[in-house]
Amino acid sequence: MPSTTNISSKGLTRRFGDHLALHPTDLEVGPGVTGLLGPNGSGKSTFMRCLVGLVRPDAGSAVIDGVTLTGDGVEIRRRVTYAPGELALYGELRADEHLRFLLRGREDEAFGRAKKIAEILGLPLGQKVRSFSHGMKRQLIFAAAMAPDVRVRILDEPTEGLDPTKRSEVLELMAEDAQDGRTILLSSHHLGEVDAICENLAFLDGGRLVSVENAQRVRERTSQIVRIWWTGGAPKDAVQVLSSLGEEEVKLQDDHLMIHLTSSDPRPFLKRLGDAPLPAPSAVEHGRISLALLYREIYGVEGV
Amino acid sequence: MSRSTKGWLFTLLGYTLVLEMMLAAAILYWPNFRDHLGAVKLLSKPLPVLGDIIAQVESMGVAAYVVGQHFFKGCNVLGAAAAALIGAAAVAGEAQRGTLEIWLARPVTRLRLASERYLSGQAVIWLGVFLTTLTIPLLLTQVDEIMRLDRLMLCALHQCLFLGAVYSITYLISCASSEPMRISMGVLFFMIFQFGIYMVKTVTHWSVYRLADIEVFHHILVDGVLDWGIAGPMLAINLAGFLGGYVFLKRRCP
Numbered sequence: 001m002p003s004t005t006n007i008s009s010k011g012l013t014r015r016f017g018d019h020l021a022l023h024p025t026d027l028e029v030g031p032g033v034t035g036l037l038g039p040n041g042s043g044k045s046t047f048m049r050c051l052v053g054l055v056r057p058d059a060g061s062a063v064i065d066g067v068t069l070t071g072d073g074v075e076i077r078r079r080v081t082y083a084p085g086e087l088a089l090y091g092e093l094r095a096d097e098h099l100r101f102l103l104r105g106r107e108d109e110a111f112g113r114a115k116k117i118a119e120i121l122g123l124p125l126g127q128k129v130r131s132f133s134h135g136m137k138r139q140l141i142f143a144a145a146m147a148p149d150v151r152v153r154i155l156d157e158p159t160e161g162l163d164p165t166k167r168s169e170v171l172e173l174m175a176e177d178a179q180d181g182r183t184i185l186l187s188s189h190h191l192g193e194v195d196a197i198c199e200n201l202a203f204l205d206g207g208r209l210v211s212v213e214n215a216q217r218v219r220e221r222t223s224q225i226v227r228i229w230w231t232g233g234a235p236k237d238a239v240q241v242l243s244s245l246g247e248e249e250v251k252l253q254d255d256h257l258m259i260h261l262t263s264s265d266p267r268p269f270l271k272r273l274g275d276a277p278l279p280a281p282s283a284v285e286h287g288r289i290s291l292a293l294l295y296r297e298i299y300g301v302e303g304v
Numbered sequence: 305m306s307r308s309t310k311g312w313l314f315t316l317l318g319y320t321l322v323l324e325m326m327l328a329a330a331i332l333y334w335p336n337f338r339d340h341l342g343a344v345k346l347l348s349k350p351l352p353v354l355g356d357i358i359a360q361v362e363s364m365g366v367a368a369y370v371v372g373q374h375f376f377k378g379c380n381v382l383g384a385a386a387a388a389l390i391g392a393a394a395v396a397g398e399a400q401r402g403t404l405e406i407w408l409a410r411p412v413t414r415l416r417l418a419s420e421r422y423l424s425g426q427a428v429i430w431l432g433v434f435l436t437t438l439t440i441p442l443l444l445t446q447v448d449e450i451m452r453l454d455r456l457m458l459c460a461l462h463q464c465l466f467l468g469a470v471y472s473i474t475y476l477i478s479c480a481s482s483e484p485m486r487i488s489m490g491v492l493f494f495m496i497f498q499f500g501i502y503m504v505k506t507v508t509h510w511s512v513y514r515l516a517d518i519e520v521f522h523h524i525l526v527d528g529v530l531d532w533g534i535a536g537p538m539l540a541i542n543l544a545g546f547l548g549g550y551v552f553l554k555r556r557c558p
Contacts, residue, residue: 049557049558052409054405054408054409054557054558055557055558056555056557072413072414072415072554074411074412074413074414077409077410077411078411082409084405084406084409084558086402086405086558087402088401088402088403088405088406089403089406090403101406102406102410103410104410104411104412105410105411105412106411141406
């Protein structure tokens with residue numbers, strides 16, 4: 001539970017026809033970066049849209065920066081910036097004109113700050129948006145969302161479609177922003193993409209909030225996992241041999257073995273693996289885990 | 305200049321220019337038309353409704369010809385098309401191109417968004433009609449005729465209420481839909497059908513174009529006042545279209 005709560009939802013629920021897109025969701029988010037993680041269709045965008053009043057919840061309530069969500073949510077949107085996940089922009093506008101469009105209703109200084117962020121990201125502001133790549137459009141929306149002087153930012157997949165360099169730049173800008181005491185709730189369906197800057201991680205699946213975890217604890221858990229591949233699949237006696245090495249758990253996955261280490265330092269295990277009577281592995285992976293595996297292996301939840 | 309202002313200005317310019325060209329051509333053709341009215345009357349015999357129109361021109365002269373050409377023909381046809389296209393794109397256009405979310409996500413109330421979008425569309429339609437109507441007296445001097453501008457402006461107001469009603473209904477549907485092409489085609493087909501049945505003697509009274517035809521405009525020209533029996537309900541449809549659209553937009557998800 002965060003010490004200061006800037007985003008609070010209680011029983012927030014949304015149904016589209018017969019489909020319950022968001023089950024009653026309670027979540028409290030404090031300053032810093034919180035990652036909202038889940039596969040496609042898990043309800044991340046619906047939850048975020050409910051928070052900013054773009055989608056009216058069927059039940060429940062939300063309070064952001066001290067303002068309760070009511071009506072069309074405009075009071076919330078004045079105190080929050082929101083970067084949508086959908087990437088549809090007005091192609092006929094120049095990038096700087098588009099920033100002005102996106103920043104309507106914000107303080108005058110926001111435009112200057114947005115231009116500065118866009119320049120840091122290397123966006124050509126004089127060009128028509130229709131000439132922009134997917135990643136450039138994403139960065140333009142990001143620049144507009146990071147510019148206003150508000151205390152809460154809600155960013156739906158801000159790193160989606162970005163190359164690794166740009167992703168790092170964007171994450172760095174978010175981390176700096178959070179250091180100023182702001183609250184950032186960002187969504188992603190790739191754990192490895194955003195967990196580095198997150199202090200907390202909330203996991204959604206099938207419209208349900210599965211778990212809220214301290215990111216450091218998740219990182220420790222994932223650093224205790226090693227996965228090993230062999231050409232042609234795992235040797236028949238691999239599970240038996242590796243189980244005898246004293247590790248917590250050894251499991252045969254589809255085409256590889258997953259080992260839960262007793263500590264987060266993999267070196268002793270790797271040394272023992274080198275001495276074990278097994279053929280040389282084709283790949284060894286440590287400290288990385290997909291969202292699917294995280295659900296399955298750590299939370300015992302299927303469905304990704 | 306903002307994106308939307310530029311877009312509206314271009315639309316207004318195009319719409320007004322075409323209306324004005326149609327009007328100028330019609331007025332400059334008046335002497336020729338007047339001189340061959342007998343032949344035109346003969347040609348219109350198979351179509352009794354058209355015959356009625358020609359008879360009105362014969363009895364009322366240039367006034368019936370001008371309101372017939374400008375309001376009944378030009379504005380009713382081009383204006384209805386403009387109303388259908390502009391109204392259909394108002395909100396459904398944003399949904400279709402995927403920009404509805406960024407349009408709604410800004411800290412602007414939905415009432416304001418709905419009002420701005422509605423009024424800018426109405427402004428294009430109304431300004432086109434009023435600006436072209438303003439030029440009628442000047443154009444008439446070219447054919448040695450005169451008409452009172454104040455009466456013509458009343459006719460323009462009536463015409464705008466009619467076109468505004470078409471626009472408002474289209475706008476309302478647009479606020480609830482994501483398919484501007486279907487909406488505009490539907491409204492256009494409906495209006496063409498209505499124009500078609502206007503010309504059929506047995507069903508002409510079912511046509512909405514009865515609300516803005518030469519007879520209606522002639523009364524306005526003669527009496528110098530709007531016929532509130534027709535204008536009132538049209539005004540109500542304008543307001544209802546906007547309010548209904550707002551209700552849909554208020555609950556609309558991106």
